[in-house]
Amino acid sequence: MLNKNNLLKIKKRRTFAIISHPDSGKTTVTEKFLLLSKIIHQAGTIKSKKSKKYAKSDWMEIEKKRGISVTTSVIQFSYLKHYLNLLDTPGHEDFSEDTYRVLTAVDSCLMIIDASKSVEKRTKKLIKVARLKKIPIITFINKLDRNTHEFIKILDDIENKLKIFCIPMTWPIGSGKNFKGIFNFYNHKVFLYFKDFKTGNFNSIKEISIIDSVNLKKYLSKTEIFILLEDLDLIKSYYHKFNKKRFLRGLDTPIFFGSALNNFGLSNVLDGLIKWGPYPKYRISNFRKIYSVEKKFSGFVFKIQANMNLRHHDRVAFIRIVSGKYIKGMKIFHVRTKKFRIINDAMNFIAGERFIINKGYPGDIIGIYSRGNIKIGDTFTEGENIEFSEIPKFAPDFFKCICLKNSFKQKTLLRGLKQLSEEGVVHVFKPMIDNSLILGVIGNLQFDVVLERLKIEYNVLASYKNTNISHIRWIDSDNIKLLEKFKNENYSSLAYDYDNSIVYFSTSLFKLNIIISKYKYIKFLKVK
Numbered sequence: 301m302l303n304k305n306n307l308l309k310i311k312k313r314r315t316f317a318i319i320s321h322p323d324s325g326k327t328t329v330t331e332k333f334l335l336l337s338k339i340i341h342q343a344g345t346i347k348s349k350k351s352k353k354y355a356k357s358d359w360m361e362i363e364k365k366r367g368i369s370v371t372t373s374v375i376q377f378s379y380l381k382h383y384l385n386l387l388d389t390p391g392h393e394d395f396s397e398d399t400y401r402v403l404t405a406v407d408s409c410l411m412i413i414d415a416s417k418s419v420e421k422r423t424k425k426l427i428k429v430a431r432l433k434k435i436p437i438i439t440f441i442n443k444l445d446r447n448t449h450e451f452i453k454i455l456d457d458i459e460n461k462l463k464i465f466c467i468p469m470t471w472p473i474g475s476g477k478n479f480k481g482i483f484n485f486y487n488h489k490v491f492l493y494f495k496d497f498k499t500g501n502f503n504s505i506k507e508i509s510i511i512d513s514v515n516l517k518k519y520l521s522k523t524e525i526f527i528l529l530e531d532l533d534l535i536k537s538y539y540h541k542f543n544k545k546r547f548l549r550g551l552d553t554p555i556f557f558g559s560a561l562n563n564f565g566l567s568n569v570l571d572g573l574i575k576w577g578p579y580p581k582y583r584i585s586n587f588r589k590i591y592s593v594e595k596k597f598s599g600f601v602f603k604i605q606a607n608m609n610l611r612h613h614d615r616v617a618f619i620r621i622v623s624g625k626y627i628k629g630m631k632i633f634h635v636r637t638k639k640f641r642i643i644n645d646a647m648n649f650i651a652g653e654r655f656i657i658n659k660g661y662p663g664d665i666i667g668i669y670s671r672g673n674i675k676i677g678d679t680f681t682e683g684e685n686i687e688f689s690e691i692p693k694f695a696p697d698f699f700k701c702i703c704l705k706n707s708f709k710q711k712t713l714l715r716g717l718k719q720l721s722e723e724g725v726v727h728v729f730k731p732m733i734d735n736s737l738i739l740g741v742i743g744n745l746q747f748d749v750v751l752e753r754l755k756i757e758y759n760v761l762a763s764y765k766n767t768n769i770s771h772i773r774w775i776d777s778d779n780i781k782l783l784e785k786f787k788n789e790n791y792s793s794l795a796y797d798y799d800n801s802i803v804y805f806s807t808s809l810f811k812l813n814i815i816i817s818k819y820k821y822i823k824f825l826k827v828k
């Protein structure tokens with residue numbers, strides 16, 4: 301069962317996502333990673349959203365119009381003989397379930413914090429999910445070249461708001477105009493940065509041992525050295541030492557400081573990810589643990605993205621490989637549909653480009669074409685009947701009733717909504733009492749995405765009407781008779797989702813809580 305040849309390849313894989321609040325520097329960090337891996341050779345290849353010259357997934361009209369990234373892309377790059385799969389998350393605060401799903405496909409996360417803003421709302425929300433899943437988190441505190449909060453206060457904020465212990469691995473010397481460099485705790489060296497006055501970048505680095513006081517005095521003032529030594533004393537007494545086991549359990553986060561724009565401090569992050577970040581080990585299926593070193597291929601779909609080729613309505617399903625090896629031309633088994641298919645054109649993604657690949661290993665993300673028959677959460681194997689049941693569906697927060705502008709298009713609308721719901725773009729609910737269609741989303745922006753995609757991909761013009769629905773819960777019960785009783789008594793507040801599961805609609809949290817306490821034998825589920 302064990303495939304030793306694969307083990308070496310697996311140990312060299314790190315699959316991770318970036319968690320951050322918009323504008324904290326995710327695009328800039330990604331670009332600098334690609335520079336460090338020599339995939340790109342010039343800053344500015346991946347432009348930040350505002351410049352609109354180049355956006356990673358700018359194929360969707362809505363992204364072009366608003367200059368934001370609403371979908372998730374995947375980038376593979378190599379660094380120090382390792383392969384890093386970076387799964388990008390939507391950059392807008394109106395994020396969708398997509399972001400949550402990405403977290404089911406990664407083994408670790410990089411959290412970016414803007415040092416002038418400290419912990420922000422969206423980071424808090426995403427870290428909550430990462431913590432639930434016990435995903436190890438590395439933290440990069442960015443923008444040290446700007447005026448920042450006091451560093452200790454940022455760490456306090458992280459510990460208090462995100463309930464994770466901070467372990468500083470590097471420590472800044474000054475900030476803003478007085479930023480001089482960082483001290484590295486694991487090799488006890490000071491890294492000093494000098495601004496290149498031609499380019500404005502801090503790109504020449506000097507490395508000095510902390511005990512080499514003669515050399516230090518050449519570059520740092522007496523006060524700077526005094527403050528640094530005082531800071532280091534404080535940190536050593538206040539924070540505990542890095543403990544890999546605690547990091548892997550998601551209890552502690554190693555902290556790195558730097559400035560992505562000026563390209564400093566980021567190589568420490570990648571070094572840390574390679575040194576301590578987990579390689580793909582196993583995933584739990586409905587029957588057993590599936591180990592990455594097993595010989596046979598298995599993987600699950602965590603994302604479906606509509607393709608650029610609108611004429612063919614093709615879609616790319618992103619599969620996270622769990623075990624075995626993908627080989628071009630191999631026959632894989634689609635567990636839900638019980639069908640085998642031969643895959644000749646699996647793709648991987650480098651810096652926004654897609655390439656047909658010959659091989660893929662656990663931790664890698666491969667894209668395969670779907671003709672509408674693949675759903676989020678689907679499992680592929682070489683024949684074994686297992687399912688990875690890790691992809692949750694979250695109860696949406698916003699609701700609208702969708703109406704056709706041309707009633708002849710009803711069938712196409714239903715087909716379009718079915719596919720969009722399978723992609724995870726939107727939840728579609730069919731109330732039991734009438735023929736209306738209620739859409740539910742996690743971020744309001746998704747409503748616009750749905751209308752735009754219906755128009756472009758299905759030639760369907762639709763609009764929205766407001767609804768008074770404010771909350772939904774999936775309902776279930778171990779007792780079928782009592783479930784029927786509940787359904788009879790609450791018929792007008794019930795609907796089916798696209799998998800024919802029953803949901804309960806409520807017009808306020810207050811009313812929902814009353815119903816929950818009245819029907820104790822019914823399970824009201826926020827996550828499906």
Ligand code: G4P
Pocket residue numbers: 320321322323324325326327328329347348349350351391442443444445446558559560561562
């Ligand atoms: P995001 O993907 O997380 O939304 O952030 P992005 O990288 O687009 O960065 C947001 C803004 O912050 C950009 O400026 C970027 O240049 C800037 N930035 C990123 N890292 C640093 C840093 O270390 N120091 C400083 N001072 N700024 C940084 P912008 O003006 O919004 O975009 P642009 O016109 O520079 O492209």
